């Protein structure tokens with residue numbers, strides 16, 4: 001059996017068969033002589049023969065694209081990553097949602113995670129157990145994604161970004177209505193409503209929101225342009241203008257419009273701007289700007305329901321409020337649950 005120095009922050013081994021499930025800022029499953037790693041952050045200790053799976057295109061999950069060996073993700077995840085980073089990815093094979101990949105007796109299935117275009121959970125079947133790694137999940141339908149569905153598994157490895165009871169999100173429709181009402185009101189007051197959101201996922205949901213519910217032109221920060229194209233390629237109907245295009249810059253200068261940009265963008269748009277954020281953290285934010293609790297993650301209750309529906313024997317919880325969620329899973333669901341060390345949590349103002 002291969003030994004991985006340092007890969008022991010949690011480790012579950014079945015010595016008779018040589019299976020191993022371990023965590024080091026990413027999930028490792030070693031069975032039948034195959035090593036699979038999902039969303040690894042540290043690549044130094046990874047043997048080149050390991051197969052890397054990337055769950056989605058947010059930068060805290062995509063370090064694995066730098067691995068020398070074989071890498072797999074959905075083609076949408078690769079396209080969005082390439083649009084954001086202009087990075088060519090070699091030694092890559094796409095994995096389709098709901099399709100199985102078999103490697104020497106180990107099966108890997110990518111399942112919709114509902115978090116952003118192309119986002120996947122990975123369900124791994126080894127000869128002795130089934131392991132579901134969720135990556136980031138969202139359990140409600142949005143204008144650009146379908147809700148993630150739970151799957152039966154022996155071992156569940158799940159995120160807990162909003163795994164505290166203080167995070168209970170209002171319905172999507174209520175939040176959508178609030179964003180549109182606010183934008184229209186700001187325009188009436190002579191401002192350009194500027195929405196600060198993550199460049200990949202939330203930004204495209206915002207573009208779609210204004211396309212569907214208003215006739216307002218949507219101008220975007222050029223950084224969003226390539227990701228919007230990847231969504232269009234993925235079958236989403238989005239209409240937008242980049243602020244560095246002739247038409248986009250003219251509209252932004254003088255017409256009623258909405259501007260969608262990244263969380264940290266403070267550049268002047270040359271007109272009076274009304275700024276707002278759209279993030280799950282809005283429920284715990286204090287500040288002068290408007291903030292809408294629109295999240296691409298499951299809230300606390302959704303996480304608990306999801307875990308229950310997977311019927312796991314063991315639950316490992318990473319990132320965010322892992323310890324709070326662990327306590328609830330243990331006390332309310334009676335499941336064997338452990339928190340694993342945090343991966344780098346996205347920061348609200350981090351651009352990617």
Ligand SMILES: [Zn+2]
Nearest residue numbers: 056058115136
């Ligand atoms: Zn994410």
